[in-house]
Amino acid sequence: MDDAFARLPSPPYYAVIFSSRRNGHDDAGYGEAAQRMVELAASQPGYLGVESTRGADGFGITVSYWESEEAIAAWRQHAEHAATRAHGRVHWYEHYELRVAKVERAYGKPEMKSRSPE
């Protein structure tokens, strides 16, 4: 299946919805750090997946998925992640919003689902 889509278990699970506007500075540094954070997140306990996109206007949405609120809290406290967030607040983002949500129901385009019962 299309790698942009997260392969997730059945709900419930948790989502961190991060919407942001890039300030147009330091594309190379930002790109490298974003890639590193995706890889680091994927190695954390309770990580389930991520979906992310950004338009040509610099507005982007990243949704990461987690087994529990405890997993989200642990990732938030990860030292390298915290340092990268602090750097990003100053250097990369004009603005951002972050929302933590509990996913209760999920549906996919039926004929394309790779996780249908066999």
Place this chain on the structure above:
Amino acid sequence: MDDAFARLPSPPYYAVIFSSRRNGHDDAGYGEAAQRMVELAASQPGYLGVESTRGADGFGITVSYWESEEAIAAWRQHAEHAATRAHGRVHWYEHYELRVAKVERAYGKPEMKSRSPE
């Protein structure tokens, strides 16, 4: 503030996270319908806001925000919305996933928040 960001009340509220891959067909028809759906959604009871973006690769994420699950259910049953979804499944999307979540906590970039207490 930046119009791409939804101006939302304090949680709790609900999010519909729609991630999709466009199939590259019918950009004009898709664009017109997407704009119409944004306007129609905004006129529904319980609608709070929307954030949406799509990358050059055709992968996009739209998150709409609602006061309640009842508001989401009513929007899902709206006749024009249902007809547009049915058209989109066949003509516009290679794949999509939809997740309904309850937002429990929210944070913004502190120095940019327009809704800070005065």
